[in-house]
Amino acid sequence: MSGEQASVVIRPYRDEDRDAVVALAPRLTEGVAAWRDADAVAGAVRGWVTGSLDRDGSDGHGVLVAVRDGCVAGFVTLATQRHFTGQVDAYIGELVVCAEVERIGIGRALVKAAESWARERGLRRITLETGAANVRARSFYRALGYAEEEVRLSRPVSIDDQVTSAVSGVADFELDAGNAASSS
Numbered sequence: 001m002s003g004e005q006a007s008v009v010i011r012p013y014r015d016e017d018r019d020a021v022v023a024l025a026p027r028l029t030e031g032v033a034a035w036r037d038a039d040a041v042a043g044a045v046r047g048w049v050t051g052s053l054d055r056d057g058s059d060g061h062g063v064l065v066a067v068r069d070g071c072v073a074g075f076v077t078l079a080t081q082r083h084f085t086g087q088v089d090a091y092i093g094e095l096v097v098c099a100e101v102e103r104i105g106i107g108r109a110l111v112k113a114a115e116s117w118a119r120e121r122g123l124r125r126i127t128l129e130t131g132a133a134n135v136r137a138r139s140f141y142r143a144l145g146y147a148e149e150e151v152r153l154s155r156p157v158s159i160d161d162q163v164t165s166a167v168s169g170v171a172d173f174e175l176d177a178g179n180a181a182s183s184s
Contacts, residue, residue: 010066013062027097028049030134052094064110074107075094078117083127089127090121114126
């Protein structure tokens with residue numbers, strides 16, 4: 001691993017990297033919940049990446065690329081983000097490594113560079129999000145010492161549920177709210 005990793009350089013993004021970085025964006029669709037629309041997911045991840053590239057260098061934003069043998073082999077996008085507690089954290093928006101060079105330390109090097117980016121800005125915590133179904137990414141981050149902090153839950157709502165709610169749910173809620181008010 002160290003011989004292969006030695007040929008990798010992590011550096012700031014340059015405009016000439018754009019096509020190579022955007023070409024890696026589809027990797028971000030891996031591990032997204034199966035019930036999400038694949039075309040919508042693909043469009044969203046492309047938008048995330050191009051948006052991050054467009055904001056690179058502006059206040060609180062950065063993009064780092066991993067270059068191996070003269071080619072972009074991965075990237076990480078960074079921003080500052082205020083947590084609901086008020087603390088400002090560094091935030092990894094996207095982290096991608098080219099499939100052909102996975103498992104040789106490029107992702108780890110990008111995360112370490114992201115942590116340095118945060119440290120240089122005086123930030124004490126770095127956060128990120130990944131899909132619950134992205135088991136490989138969750139294992140990768142866990143191995144680097146990241147702990148899951150929040151969980152998003154999702155449930156489909158069928159058309160029948162919506163019709164039932166529209167007809168009886170509001171009335172039930174109002175009745176329940178009225179009962180609660182009168183019993184106190």
